[in-house]
Amino acid sequence: MSFGFLGIQFGFALQNANVSRIFETLGASPDELPILWLAAPVTGLLVQPIVGYYSDRTWSERWGRRRPFFAVGAILATVALFLMPNSTALWMAVLMLWVLDASINISMEPFRAFVGDMLPNEQRTRGFAMQSFFIGTGAVIASALPYIFTNWFGLTNTAPEGAIPDSVRWSFYLGGIAYFTAVMWTVFKSREYPPDDLEELRRENAAKGIYDGIKESFLGIFRMPKTMVQLSAVQFFSWFALFAMWIYMTSAVTSHIYGTTDTNSEAYNAGADWVGICFAVYNGVAALAAFLLPVIARLLNRRLTHLLALFCGALGLASVYFMEDPNMLLLSMVGVGIAWASILSMPYAIISSILPADKMGYYMGVFNFFIVIPQIVAAGLLGFILSTFFGNVAIYALLIGAVSFALSGMLCLIVDDNEVDVDFALPKNPIEPIT
Template identity: 45%
Template sequence: MTQPRRRRQSLAGLANISFGFFGIQIGFALQNANMSRIFQSLGTRLDDLPALWVAAPLTGLLVQPVIGHLSDRTWLGRFGRRRPYFLAGALLAALSLLIMPLSPGLLVAALMLWVLDASLNVSMEPFRAFVGDMLDRDQHAAGYGVQTAFIGAGAVVGSIFPWLLERAGVSNVAPPGVIPDSVRVAFWAGGAALLLSVLWTVLTTREYAPEEMAAFDGAPAADEAEGHAALAARGDGAPLAWLGAGAAVVALVAALGLEKEMYLLGALLAGYGLASLVAIKRARRARGAGMLGHLVGDFAGMPPLMKRLALVQFFSWSALFIMWINTTPVVTGAFYGAPDAASPAYQEGANWVDVLFATYNGVAALSALLLLPWLARRVGKSRTHAIGLTCGALGFASVFVVPDARWLLLSEVAIGIAWSTILAMPYAILASALPQRKLGVYMGLFNVFVVLPQLLVATVMGSITKHFFPTAPIWTMAFAAATMLAAAAAMLRVRVE
């Protein structure tokens, strides 16, 4: 008997599947381009910015694997299994975008950043798996390419909107401790756009029922039993080593008087060791794997291809997070000579950052549709990604040689090409190589290697900036260029059939 196949989607069908990501990325873009600005407007010092950003990656680290695991096992009849998470996350994110610019102080702003990022992650993670659910392997590259185009388009809108509002007459300046009206209106409009775009995907798509997915990909029972047995057979050495590593980091931070945010790294290492130990003990006692056991077992048993891609993700996202945290102080300080957030020149420079971020996202959208398919057919997905990452490294390095802020647009073109490959190529490779019935949890676990470098940057980069170049944050771009180049080198080790 011929194995049934998923319906082949037209361009309109591919667009419906990923259109919600357009709104989700508007939310992420508003966050990435404006949160440092909001924090500085509310009185945060430059070297304290990374600590305030810790909430965002930490939230993704915890939320995405859990949501992936749950959505793999959810079925709510006509509402499906991924779409309920799209909608719930979008509602909470829209509410957060409404409240964020009304924050009376740093505590509320930091809390709303946490809620916003948690909500965006609840919506985003199932969208990655949704493409794999809805498409056969021969359409994965096209599906993730269209998704990347929507990500780029949404990011353009979210990044440039405050700048456009200023041109339309909305005030871009405010007294000390007050967020400008241009940022407030942008956040409110972004919340509405996010909710409406996710509703579009929810209302225009129909998910395959569990019986149909089983027919496409086979029953999961044997794999589940094998995974539980493998977990029970694991020794205690590795979990204890993780616990020891976490304790060592905490002791080192205390002994050397390092930044207190670095305690988080020790806590995460120890937490993973403890979770592994509990999951193994439960498996040995035949109490059932449970969600914790599944997550630990799937993380430890990642396919080799996923492990090699994880290293690439670690380096590339380190560079991106350095950029998101530091671009505003770099541009306002080095190119506008205005490190003071209360000055008009600072606000002008911050709005130019919105234009720069819109540029790299716009280039990414065009690259995903026009450049990447052509390049991948000629040199393969792995080399395409390596070329894109090399372009990103050159873009970061060019910050040191451009004569003025306008020339940074060329830097953003190179970074945009890298961004397009980061968003498309790893997921297209994985979606065709991973077991489809575990696509949600594996995509969530893959996000760990997006989040860990962000946590490392958020906890360590502040110390580096404070001690080595407290008044010259432009040197953070040298770190970004080096780590992006390391990602390109690591990608050359990934072989795709």
């Protein structure tokens, strides 16, 4: 059920670790990076609620409810992953980012609702933790691919001005294959249960047009349950921090630790490869922490567990400023990985316990507004803040991200969690029909 997320994360991790590198190679300056990354949050803002709304209202006896969206997103993302590293101009790379991120959102949003569909409340924390495990595993491999291709297989890690190195290009090719294969495995090997009232679903679909669906999707932000409203503030500052890291980690590490901004130099490309290793480490930590977090949540509760994890992220991101040895960055990534594991599981486990089953995809899409809105804000502000107050020095973006992580942790204290007595024992048959 969750294996497809392994493939989705190949695309997501390759994007996060390498897009700034590709943009800088094609001529982008540090203060331009946030606005060029705008594609990621905007496509999420447009795609996620609409896909969530329509995946709730889709049913096929053969393909189910969510799986058609998994498949369409996988096909489009695979095409984008093959085309992006062959961009010869900055505008081409930006266009491919739009296509890639929209495609990832088409696949990813229904996957969140899939767990809510298939598991009862007492199993959902474990279900989302399993998603986090596959997300972390896929990201470990994908983030490390340029380093692996360079150091293990001898592919070139530098290229002429304006060209993408072979190590990056082949990483994207392999990522495209992995994305398609893993998602299609879930499409063909999993099964779904029909809506409780299939005839009512068909009547609703006949009564509502496309415009009604889109309108209802975006109005959902004003209809969120109280717990979702509280968690939205936590999500806002969590994802602002993450976006700051994804945009500026390459620039920060190559300039602050490797001492270069020359994208054609060996030092820059070695630093950019090491950022991939850093991202692999934080995702690896997340994959392991995914199984520890439910245990901590049982001892404390879900909101305090999330608070502690976000504080770990703040410490990890802030510590990058004080590092001089690239190897020590791996220690920083441990804190980030703990936060990432919790971000991918705890908020969804909390809200899935309060949502009606027939609107799970819809509300998951609405909730994801608070993933994309902070990224849009970050894209609009970070470049201005760095150029105006910090002389375009990228490392300060990571410090801003650390403060944002800490603030999101404090906001966990306002969340009302409708937590039940959760059974964390592995179910004998986790996809047994729910009655």
